[in-house]
Amino acid sequence: MESQNLPWIILLLPLFCAASILLFTRRSGNISALIATGCSLISLLLGVALLRLPDGVHVAAFPWLNMGSNVVVEIGFQIDQLSRGMMLVVTAIGAAVHVFSLAYMKDDDGKARYFAGLSFFMFSMTGIVFANNFVMMFVFWELVGFSSYVLIGHWFEKDSAADAAKKAFLTNRIGDFGFMIGILLVWGLTKSIYFTAIATAVVDEQILNGVSNGLLMAMVLCVFCGAIGKSAQLPLHVWLPDAMEGPTPVSALIHAATMVAAGVYMLARIAFLIPMSAGAGEVIAWIGAITALMAALMALQQNDIKRILAYSTLSQLGYMVMAVGINAADAAMFHLFTHAFFKALLFLGSGAVIYACHHEQDIWKMGGLAKKMPITFVTFVIGTAALMGLPFVTSGFFSKEAILGAALHGHKALFVVAAFIVLLTAFYMTRLIVVVFLGEDRSEKAKKAKEVPVLMWVPLVLLAVPSVIAGYEFFYKGMALSPAFPHHEGPASIGLIVISAVLLIFGIGMAFWGYKGETSEPMAGNRLARVFGNKFYVDEAYTWLIKIFQDGLAGVANFVDKVVVDGLVARLPAAGALRLGDAMRRLQSGNLQSYGFLFALGAVLVIYLVVFK
Amino acid sequence: MLDLLFYIFATLSVVGALGVIVNKNPVTSAFSLIAAFIGLAALFIQLDAYLVGIIQILVYGGAVMVLFLFIIMLMDLPSEERRKFGWGPVAGGILLGCVFVVQLVRVLADYSAGSRVMQDLPVGAASDVEQIGKLMFTQYYFPVQVVGVLLLVATIGVVVLSKKELD
């Protein structure tokens, strides 16, 4: 096998898998599941093999769309540290999720559709990771949105799932609206859509000198719009929590580890563009920070185990976006990398809990699961520790320190926000652990819970390993990712560690103190807590806005179309013609002789005009 | 002499024509029309168009008018009843006829070539029957065939139209 063909195989294998399920094994869920899982395992192997491919290796590209005028959109591959590392994440978590799903979706009717969707997602995500140009990235960008639609709407006969799928797709489309304009602006200004060519033109040739800052800012922020949609940043964050209507393994793969991180990945790809415009980075950083803060606050008062994790994902994505905004794309990618493992772990863990509790998702109906599900409990705690950034022993610690360090150097206000979020994270995650795993069982379902089957806990254990070690130097050496792949290079400063450790302990302690032994939400009556619990009423506001601006506008447009436009353009002339015809009809008596008279009169007139005039 | 004959036959045809339109009874109208056709035929003969004149009498005065009379009698039509005699159409028709005649007079007054007198035909020239026959069966051969087809179609059409079951 030519190693240059490796990326093509990684890209197309899942597509063929999805296509063959769609075409041939649609009726048989089990065969489909095995095909898809097999493919994902092969992909993992290939993903590891990809690490050996050198930087900038030439991979044959497919000229997908040759528009003429020297604009060619290729399906091409940019192989560098960034894409190799990201590919490892995608294939590794993809494989874990496939295996987990084998058990989780065992008795589902739409198993074939589910696995086809997963495979198709793997294909799309691979495309994003490998993309060497904007349009190709956009193509796969849309396709991940589509596969996410299919998977969120997997249980489409539930109203909530159907609505969530639609919401996710549409919200992403709004982001893509900006993204497309951004791509066009970049193309219009730099005359290229290829990342390397743009980088050369922008950084080396300074082609953008002299372009007004307003236009440059519009360009950067429009591209960033894509990330807002895909990575669920404010104000387009609303789809991600709702996306939890999908099966839990899907949430782990798509809505925690990979797809939502694509926005950050894209920003890291084009990080060189951000400093071109004064102020754009600032905007990006603040959007990220506010998203992180608000999401963390919302997470405090959620009662659905998956939603807590969803808001935590939002919060972490906000971190990464903030890091990109302050020109620390390395730190962002590092956090993306580590976060992918432990968040996937947490989601799969929550999936195991939900599975054990017979699809109960309310944390107040669980409790005391630590004894019944020890493996799940231990791995979940490891994931939680990584998420909180427990110093020195978890991967999350290093990556979060990298971001905090960058913020401390770059922007003090952002640092304060970020540090506060450390506290909040520790609080809500501890609350989750305490309520779900400790104490007494609070429902029949929780009482009957038992450890999940082996197919489910093995992925948990496997994911727990990188959750711990993915921050260390040796991990990168082993994976041949160093030195260019962003990773930990020692803590920024002792002070930073102390600050975050104090905040961490404070958060954990508060949560223990507040939730130990409680059987229902102790802060239920608190007005502020209610605001958090209701997600700052953003969804309600959006529903209202959509009602006014979209449906209202549509209604008005429809009315105008029926009455004004149709009236002016069609009915008014039609009425005029009818009136005129009515007048003319009086001449049509039906009497032959009057016609004859008129005819003869006409003849006489013609003679007069021709002969005598 | 010939001029006198012209005036006699011209008067005959005009009076016959007027008779067609003033008579209430269609049978009388038909007979007036025959008179007008005979006058016309005589005028044709005066123009040395013997064949045409004879055909005029045979076809129009004979066949066509017999057909008309047949139909009139077949329908057993009474004379036009005097119900709601409309002056409008009568006045309009007469007015238009008069206007037409006035225009005719003015046109003819300006038509200088019209004041020619008739020249005698050259002596020894072929008769009109021969000449017309030659033309019809050489130069106008194809139109003659077409007219033949037309007559056939008309015949069939009449048969179809006259069928009782027509509805």
Next chain:
Amino acid sequence: MTLLEAIIAVPIVAAIAIAFGSPTRPTAVAAAAINLILILFAFGQYDLVHQEGAYQLTASHPIITVPDLANPGAEATLFGLSTGVDGISLVLLLLTGIVTLAAVWVSPAEDQIKGNKRLYYLSSLLISAGALGAFCSTDLFFFFAFHELALIPTFLMIGIFGSGPNRVRVAWKMTIYLGVGSMILLAGLVALFVALGGQSLQFVDMQAWADAPAAIASSSLENGIFLTLLIGFGILVSLFPFHTWAPEAYATAPTPTAMLHAGVLKKFGLYGLIRIAIPMLPNGAAHWQTLVLVLLVGNILYVGYVTIAQKRFDLMLGNSSVMHMGYAFLGIASMTVIGVQGAVLLMFAHGISIALLFALNGHLRKRFGTLEFDRIGGGLGKLLPTLGLLFGFAIMAGIGLPGFANFAAEVMIFFGGFAGLFAQEKDFVLGPVQIATMCAIWGVVISAVYGLRAYRNLFMGPLPDSTKDRKLADLTLAEQLPLILLIVTLLVIGFAPGLLIKYLIPSIENISHLAG
């Protein structure tokens, strides 16, 4: 008889055969299939390498000749049955061939047609013949006349076989609307013919006259002619605000007619703009560019919101087809090679996808008798999984998901819109084209809103009690085949748009005055 003449003749012959008693369905399907094969054969005959996008496979039967002014003693054709294809018409021929086959195929079996069964099949073939003739003609008269020919069967089909109580009224409305459009168009074409010297109705000769320096002396005359043509063609393509005939007509029309008209025949107007108005009146086109941009934004945004408000699937489809015409107009109005290519590709892609949607619409109507979202109530995904799957493909194609041809076309149109930025050197300013393009990109969001809403309301959610007990048959294999034909076409072109674009590029680069 050349290949192109055969392509035009096959449906006409088949229609005559059907009128005289040939079995309807087999004849029609066979004719459509043969025609598709002939069209593919024409693709093979077309020389991409040497001809640089000129008309090929040409044939001419002069009807009236006049003395050639440029070449004393010789005769020049004033008008005659001339046929020929370049890349643009070739792509549209393929569209016609595919949609005709699918449309004839989805036509109901004879015993399900109420009324004259021969007329039903014959009309579809005649519409197809009219479209093929219009796309193949290189003579202004036949270009126009073939299109008119196709309008008659359309009228008959809607008036006789349409659904709903208003079918006759709707048929008249559409026919009068299109008749007025054709009349305005005819006036414009005559004016163009006279303004270009009145020597020839042949495209090639007219173009040669138009390319001469100062071909039309007065710029106000040129502008006036272009405006007339724009309105004439615009009415035929349902350009805002002349669009209100379309949704009702498509909602009422029987399935094959809706497929053929929305999918193929409507593209005639756009084809005319690309073939005649833009290349022969470049200054007029430049003069009215802003007006066209305003109108097409009306198509995309305004009609887009109208589409969102629809509560019946067929009306929604009709409006969405109007909306998507705005993209094609944008591609043309951008006056760039990329944009015009995108417009032609969109004509192809939209033609296939809207035909697909109307076919599915027909299947739904057959099963439910209604297309109101509220009365169907949703949840059909479990009940009719195959229909749901194909429907999903169609909806996703309609909203421009990558992988379908629609996406490639839309991307090209957007790039065409921004290609103008290249023209300015350092002083980058967003012009009206760019602003219109941004509005058009918002249209992508709008189409996702109504597309997904329709899918959500029809196929997702719980099954309502009203449909729970009904025995509804899923699509049979015979019913699936034409749909799959259309879907596969969209996917193939979506994955490899180059298959068609390589035919388009040389021909479109030939159009003068397009920005690179």
Next chain:
Amino acid sequence: MEVTLNHFLFVSGLLFAIGLAGVLVRRNVIVIFMCLELMLSAANLSLVAFSRYNVTPGGDADYNAQVFLFFIITVAAAEVAVGLAIIVALYRAKQTTDITQINSMKN
């Protein structure tokens, strides 16, 4: 006064005008039909007159016009046959020959 071409033309025109007036004045459809025949014959007269007065270079009459007249007569005969058949059919349907009563084309 010697008879000139104009005399014939005037008679022809007069007959035509009378026929025209008859068509417009009379209500009996058969009489109207007769008037039409009269108008055709009147036209024939001018044809023959021109034929006789516009001599060929040899001094002979121009017989082309007379051939044309044959065609006119033939067509007129056919027309009479068909027209009368229509009138009979119409009479059967409507029981009248009054054309003011035959106005189904209205509305």
